[in-house]
Amino acid sequence: MTTLSVFMDVPLAQKLEGSLLKTYKQDSCPNKIFLAFRVCQTSKGHPWVSSVVPKMRLQIAQDPSLNYEYLPVNGMKSFTEAALKLLFGKHNQVIVENRYQLEGGCVPTEPYGLVFQDMGFTVREYSFWDSKQLCMDANVLLNVAEQAPHGCIFVIGNICDCNLTQSQWATLMASLKSKQIFLFFDISNQGLSTGDLEKDTGFLQYFVSQGFEFFCSQSLSKTFGIYDEGVGILVVVALNNELLLCVLSQLMKLTQALWLNPPTTGARIITSILCNPALQEEWKQSLKGLVENIMLIKEKVKEKLRLLGTPGSWDHITDQNGSHSYLGLNVQQVEYLVKKKHIYLPKNSRINFTCINAHNIDYITQSINEAVLSTKGLD
Amino acid sequence: MTTLSVFMDVPLAQKLEGSLLKTYKQDSCPNKIFLAFRVCQTSKGHPWVSSVVPKMRLQIAQDPSLNYEYLPVNGMKSFTEAALKLLFGKHNQVIVENRYQLEGGCVPTEPYGLVFQDMGFTVREYSFWDSKQLCMDANVLLNVAEQAPHGCIFVIGNICDCNLTQSQWATLMASLKSKQIFLFFDISNQGLSTGDLEKDTGFLQYFVSQGFEFFCSQSLSKTFGIYDEGVGILVVVALNNELLLCVLSQLMKLTQALWLNPPTTGARIITSILCNPALQEEWKQSLKGLVENIMLIKEKVKEKLRLLGTPGSWDHITDQNGSHSYLGLNVQQVEYLVKKKHIYLPKNSRINFTCINAHNIDYITQSINEAVLSTKGLD
Numbered sequence: 001m002t003t004l005s006v007f008m009d010v011p012l013a014q015k016l017e018g019s020l021l022k023t024y025k026q027d028s029c030p031n032k033i034f035l036a037f038r039v040c041q042t043s044k045g046h047p048w049v050s051s052v053v054p055k056m057r058l059q060i061a062q063d064p065s066l067n068y069e070y071l072p073v074n075g076m077k078s079f080t081e082a083a084l085k086l087l088f089g090k091h092n093q094v095i096v097e098n099r100y101q102l103e104g105g106c107v108p109t110e111p112y113g114l115v116f117q118d119m120g121f122t123v124r125e126y127s128f129w130d131s132k133q134l135c136m137d138a139n140v141l142l143n144v145a146e147q148a149p150h151g152c153i154f155v156i157g158n159i160c161d162c163n164l165t166q167s168q169w170a171t172l173m174a175s176l177k178s179k180q181i182f183l184f185f186d187i188s189n190q191g192l193s194t195g196d197l198e199k200d201t202g203f204l205q206y207f208v209s210q211g212f213e214f215f216c217s218q219s220l221s222k223t224f225g226i227y228d229e230g231v232g233i234l235v236v237v238a239l240n241n242e243l244l245l246c247v248l249s250q251l252m253k254l255t256q257a258l259w260l261n262p263p264t265t266g267a268r269i270i271t272s273i274l275c276n277p278a279l280q281e282e283w284k285q286s287l288k289g290l291v292e293n294i295m296l297i298k299e300k301v302k303e304k305l306r307l308l309g310t311p312g313s314w315d316h317i318t319d320q321n322g323s324h325s326y327l328g329l330n331v332q333q334v335e336y337l338v339k340k341k342h343i344y345l346p347k348n349s350r351i352n353f354t355c356i357n358a359h360n361i362d363y364i365t366q367s368i369n370e371a372v373l374s375t376k377g378l379d
Numbered sequence: 380m381t382t383l384s385v386f387m388d389v390p391l392a393q394k395l396e397g398s399l400l401k402t403y404k405q406d407s408c409p410n411k412i413f414l415a416f417r418v419c420q421t422s423k424g425h426p427w428v429s430s431v432v433p434k435m436r437l438q439i440a441q442d443p444s445l446n447y448e449y450l451p452v453n454g455m456k457s458f459t460e461a462a463l464k465l466l467f468g469k470h471n472q473v474i475v476e477n478r479y480q481l482e483g484g485c486v487p488t489e490p491y492g493l494v495f496q497d498m499g500f501t502v503r504e505y506s507f508w509d510s511k512q513l514c515m516d517a518n519v520l521l522n523v524a525e526q527a528p529h530g531c532i533f534v535i536g537n538i539c540d541c542n543l544t545q546s547q548w549a550t551l552m553a554s555l556k557s558k559q560i561f562l563f564f565d566i567s568n569q570g571l572s573t574g575d576l577e578k579d580t581g582f583l584q585y586f587v588s589q590g591f592e593f594f595c596s597q598s599l600s601k602t603f604g605i606y607d608e609g610v611g612i613l614v615v616v617a618l619n620n621e622l623l624l625c626v627l628s629q630l631m632k633l634t635q636a637l638w639l640n641p642p643t644t645g646a647r648i649i650t651s652i653l654c655n656p657a658l659q660e661e662w663k664q665s666l667k668g669l670v671e672n673i674m675l676i677k678e679k680v681k682e683k684l685r686l687l688g689t690p691g692s693w694d695h696i697t698d699q700n701g702s703h704s705y706l707g708l709n710v711q712q713v714e715y716l717v718k719k720k721h722i723y724l725p726k727n728s729r730i731n732f733t734c735i736n737a738h739n740i741d742y743i744t745q746s747i748n749e750a751v752l753s754t755k756g757l758d
Contacts, residue, residue: 013628061440068607228447228643249392263642264607
């Protein structure tokens with residue numbers, strides 16, 4: 001029987017991600033190091049987990065009163081409410097005026113480019129990092145807003161890393177309003193940037209007070225250390241509650257067709273922690289410890305490079321917030337590290353500093369020193 | 380400030396599901412009964428859970444060696460393999476020839492109509508139930524296949540309930556091939572239909588042996604009692620492995636944009652059970668107990684209707700397989716039960732027999748008797 005396959009014309013899709021990780025995995029060198037993991041690592045090189053999470057996981061498994069029934073399409077109510085309070089603070093205008101809606105579920109936070117592209121949008125990516133001045137440049141954002149087409153969508157990650165001045169904020173707000181730009185904030189590391197949960201998302205309240213409508217996806221996977229489930233919510237802020245009921249009805253329809261019922265395990269663990277003051281405090285302390293450790297690693301890297309006499313100032317390492325920061329290397333230096341030293345990092349030299357630990361810091365800093373010396377005067 | 384909302388033109392989406400459940404919930408009558416739950420209920424009216432699941436859940440939570448890292452986009456390999464063996468049997472042709480690909484994730488199994496409609500397909504629904512003859516009618520399927528447009532897709536749930544004869548199978552296969560109809564099987568209750576896991580999905584092997592390519596979504600949520608996560612796989616069967624690599628690459632791309640990483644809890648529980656012969660046996664026994672209970676409930680309902688002298692033969696109740704079967708009532712009789720007796724069931728009278736238990740069986744059968752008597756001679 002000579003049957004033709006219905007799949008005959010299906011082309012092989014290009015791999016869009018993970019080629020760096022793939023090359024790293026195929027490298028047989030015992031000293032190889034990967035500096036681009038998405039999530040925070042412990043000093044032993046395992047994904048970080050808040051100490052309070054395994055305790056709560058066990059407690060939940062032992063609780064005979066819990067059921068494992070289908071959740072409603074819009075998620076676990078207690079979870080979405082607790083997550084919202086974390087994002088906005090208890091007494092925020094949107095909560096008081098019932099101007100938000102929530103949608104819990106498996107919200108992916110990283111491949112936004114892919115999602116929008118698949119929906120037919122033209123996607124342009126911008127980075128606030130100025131690789132010449134070795135600092136964040138708020139003007140990138142201001143220029144993009146000024147030149148953006150009318151009615152486009154801005155997907156914004158860590159806007160607080162830009163350190164906008166009062167007058168820059170005013171300019172930005174004016175551009176966004178006159179261009180009717182719709183905002184989509186992506187908060188996947190609240191508390192990991194400055195170590196202060198409220199400070200990290202304070203800008204959201206500013207947008208609310210200025211009368212903006214927006215979407216905000218909040219993921220709690222990284223800040224609790226629950227990576228095997230996308231634990232998060234989508235917050236919709238609109239001018240009034242009537243508008244929201246319509247938006248919610250559309251979201252519910254989409255959700256029914258996409259995943260029907262969100263998973264509960266992660267949501268249940270996080271809700272139990274956030275709704276118990278003592279456990280919430282323990283979680284906050286664990287998060288603070290993680291941030292302090294990130295700062296310490298950065299200080300050590302800077303100090304070691306200073307002791308090695310590596311040319312240039314390395315203050316930009318400690319000036320940046322969060323686990324992921326730019327090393328400030330050029331493409332030749334990155335290539336030197338990957339090819340000659342088996343240290344894998346992306347071309348823009350933005351690395352996960354928690355991948356650096358007591359075992360590999362000397363090798364990494366010495367290699368950076370070599371890379372900088374070897375390419376001196378080349379660019 | 381008079382700002383116009385960006386959501387101004389968002390229409391309120393129509394609710395597509397759950398209106399029967401909503402009416403039931405709003406009913407204040409203490410005797411109200413809902414007979415249309417999607418999942419099997421225990422005699423106490425809780426969702427059924429296999430006895431082996433809570434044990435395994437606890438054991439997993441207590442295991443310090445487990446990590447909760449991101450799963451690969453195509454799911455937990457040990458889970459997808461165990462689920463596939465369950466579906467096809469260990470030594471099946473597709474497994475031996477590496478002609479399948481797997482995709483684990485939060486695969487919704489019920490609102491297929493919605494999913495296909497959202498993608499622009501014209502969806503037509505058919506039921507094999509013949510409400511006049513009170514039996515499954517395989518000719519419905521044969522007629523649909525004969526009249527279907529060339530190259531369309533058939534989404535097929537419980538084909539084994541049709542009891543096709545050898546010659547009906549041959550006719551069906553011929554129509555499907557000549558029309559180049561693509562098959563999408565939906566298996567969400569393997570083992571619940573006949574009580575025999577292999578028997579319930581035996582037809583898949585027949586399609587493989589006849590050289591068909593198809594998709595098959597398998598959900599294990601109902602047969603293990605893990606309802607808070609969509610635990611399942613999508614199996615792609617193609618003519619050869621080269622074709623599959625292309626299909627898989629496209630699926631991976633879609634998955635990355637849709638949910639990125641599938642949840643692990645349910646997959647981990649089920650894998651641990653299926654990979655341990657003793658636990659697998661315990662699970663099979665619990666499933667068998669559930670099926671026997673369904674048969675017992677149906678027998679009791681039939682016997683009570685006989686004792687009440689309810690007009691008509693009620694053999695069709697015990698002739699049907701599975702938890703969900705047609706009572707064989709007409710629209711007037713269903714309306715009588717809903718409006719007069721607060722017993723909620725869909726218009727086609729297909730109910731979940733596990734919603735009937737020792738506490739409500741007398742009320743339900745007496746009400747059915749009343750409904751039948753009250754509408755006698757009306758149609």
